[in-house]
């Protein structure tokens with residue numbers, strides 16, 4: 001007797017589920033994949049009907065599948081969400097320019113409005129020019145800080161309430177491990193949280209928090225979704241690579257390891273004593289974004305770049321050197337001032353275009369302080 | 373993720389502290405006189421200064437845990453409420469521990485007097501801190517076909533010290549009613565079996581008895597993945613030791629876990645879903661329910677790195693007789709973690725201390741829902757609900773009828789996972805496999821049955837309590853050791 005699908009017991013199984021090891025059929029795979037994401041969304045009460053939600057879209061597998069699943073679930077379960085695609089152009093020749101083509105294709109397939117924001121437009125620097133300036137050692141720190149802020153600003157421009165990103169279970173588990181090994185207490189709690197909302201940043205969440213990377217690839221494969229799979233030419237951070245290979249070994253020994261690590265991360269929090277050590281949040285004096293010092297991380301990094309001291313935002317020593325080298329000179333390029341939801345567009349949908357230069361952008365590109 | 377690069381938004385320095393230059397000053401950092409003999413985390417020590425330095429680290433982590441209520445900064449006399457049990461595996465850490473305890477608290481001390489601790493004023497330095505010191509060894513060779521029994525080697529080491537009482541055990545004692553009775557348990561009616569093919573872990577009454585060794589074999593061979601074997605042996609060993617600690621009236625129970633092994637076991641705990649028990653992995657009080665004397669588990673070598681242990685053992689001429697690594701342990705989560713951490717430590721020497729420091733700042737998010745019947749650690753509830761929401765394994769709601777008694781609700785996440793999470797290699801039997809067949813029934817360690825029965829009785833009594841006239845109802849046969 002031929003084996004039957006472990007779930008429906010009627011069809012022939014065609015895959016072994018990475019997460020559970022069960023042999024199941026294609027239909028059941030789609031069902032469990034989508035339903036688990038739906039469960040995650042329901043359990044965390046992520047959305048309210050009428051919410052405007054931006055999907056952080058990079059053209060990679062995670063965000064491509066996320067866009068597909070969000071649209072599917074929104075229709076199937078009547079979430080009542082207004083969905084947008086939000087992309088960041090880091091300015092990496094041969095990588096992001098190509099992957100953005102994929103995003104544009106997704107936009108047509110899913111018929112969702114797309115907004116593209118570029119580092120160049122916000123910060124006056126592309127990743128190409130940053131790498132030229134600081135070399136290959138800390139480029140990902142710049143990129144991560146700039147991306148986070150750009151996404152928040154992009155979301156404010158679109159007038160959305162919420163950004164969903166394609167971070168999957170492997171990413172979350174890896175971050176838990178890495179934070180324990182690096183002693184990054186502040187982030188340990190946040191990285192397993194499904195939804196994080198600071199005082200005045202936009203809500204961000206990870207509907208794929210419990211979704212295995214392998215299953216995302218499988219889903220894209222069976223649904224024939226097109227995505228861009230090339231690695232960034234400036235990756236990777238070696239240490240992160242270590243944690244990833246460790247996680248892969250654990251997963252190979254026992255597939256539940258990824259979920260088990262997330263469970264561990266959810267089970268504990270930073271004790272009271274350690275919380276006191278964490279700096280309270282302030283607002284950046286220069287750009288209005290959340291910060292733990294007078295200047296936010298992005299402004300510090302940007303000033304360092306502008307003044308030829310790339311290390312300023314990387315190490316404490318670098319920051320002190322920057323401060324010691326005198327006050328900020330006039331005429332320095334800075335990030336436009338950030339006001340959360342100051343100008344929710346009345347009809348953003350129509351004003352958003354695929355060019356990233358659309359009229360929906362209420363914050364003008366880089367301003368020259370000296371011009372004022 | 374927001375890009376396909378694998379980098380979620382980076383906020384902090386993405387790099388680890390880099391390896392500092394080797395300290396080239398060759399004189400001892402303590403006496404600044406002698407030539408250095410050893411470099412411990414960038415500091416050079418001579419042989420004479422090394423021993424006091426190590427001994428101080430040992431006492432600094434042990435002594436604040438000895439009195440039931442910590443004395444605060446000013447050190448008072450040490451009055452443990454019970455005896456001492458040392459877990460001895462014959463490995464490097466516990467070999468060093470045995471020697472340090474003997475030198476520090478047993479050798480050249482008078483037997484301890486019985487006077488009430490609170491009224492004594494004498495200098496405790498002349499008296500033994502604990503009245504009795506037991507050293508317990510759990511032989512695991514029963515779990516592995518070709519493994520040599522080392523009990524006699526271990527006995528030789530323990531008996532080379534005066535003042536220690538040797539307690540040899542075997543891991544299969546977990547299934548041995550004679551052992552269970554010897555630590556005060558009442559085995560009748562307590563024995564249970566479990567159907568391990570089903571996530572619900574349906575409980576069945578014990579059928580005909582088998583020998584403890586074959587019970588152990590059935591248990592181990594029924595585990596769903598090879599990774600579960602080292603974890604299981606660790607849990608069995610720990611519980612055997614804990615019950616021995618109670619049976620020997622010990623208030624303190626020491627493990628020879630050094631900083632390096634502690635950071636490995638913390639990461640491995642996290643990797644197995646045990647994040648809720650991070651605190652207990654460092655120090656825990658066990659078995660204090662119902663007004664009983666709790667046993668405090670302490671790891672006094674937790675600030676000493678493996679290299680220091682090795683130097684100590686070498687200079688003191690200590691014999692390390694135990695088997696450091698179990699066969700197949702490298703395939704376990706602990707083994708994979710150890711390889712990884714030890715490798716990482718070579719490039720980033722602060723890794724192990726960073727891990728323990730980070731973990732020390734973490735606290736469980738919820739108050740425990742209960743105590744896991746298998747590992748006896750505090751546990752969160754609703755493990756199965758969480759798992760079915762995260763991974764759908766069946767299209768219909770759980771097949772198990774609520775009437776059937778099941779072990780799953782009495783387990784912590786980690787123990788439930790150890791008993792149910794399959795390896796990618798073993799073919800999945802799927803949900804179609806029939807449960808409850810003969811051969812799927814697995815005997816349980818004796819403390820599990822005793823505790824499950826007790827909890828079942830408590831739940832039943834809870835339901836009918838309004839109708840009970842007597843406040844105290846006779847509890848027969850389900851008791852755990854008192």
Ligand code: SF4
Pocket residue numbers: 090127139140141143144232233234235236375377378379
């Ligand atoms: S690898 Fe680094 S530089 Fe490339 S996109 Fe990711 S964060 Fe940016």
Ligand SMILES: [Zn+2]
Pocket residue numbers: 005006007008009010011024025026027028029
């Ligand atoms: Zn099916």
Ligand SMILES: [Zn+2]
Pocket residue numbers: 284285286287288289295296297298299300335
């Ligand atoms: Zn700023």
Ligand SMILES: [Zn+2]
Pocket residue numbers: 400401402403404405406417418419420421422
């Ligand atoms: Zn010296």
Ligand SMILES: [Zn+2]
Pocket residue numbers: 744745746747748749783784785786787788
């Ligand atoms: Zn347990």
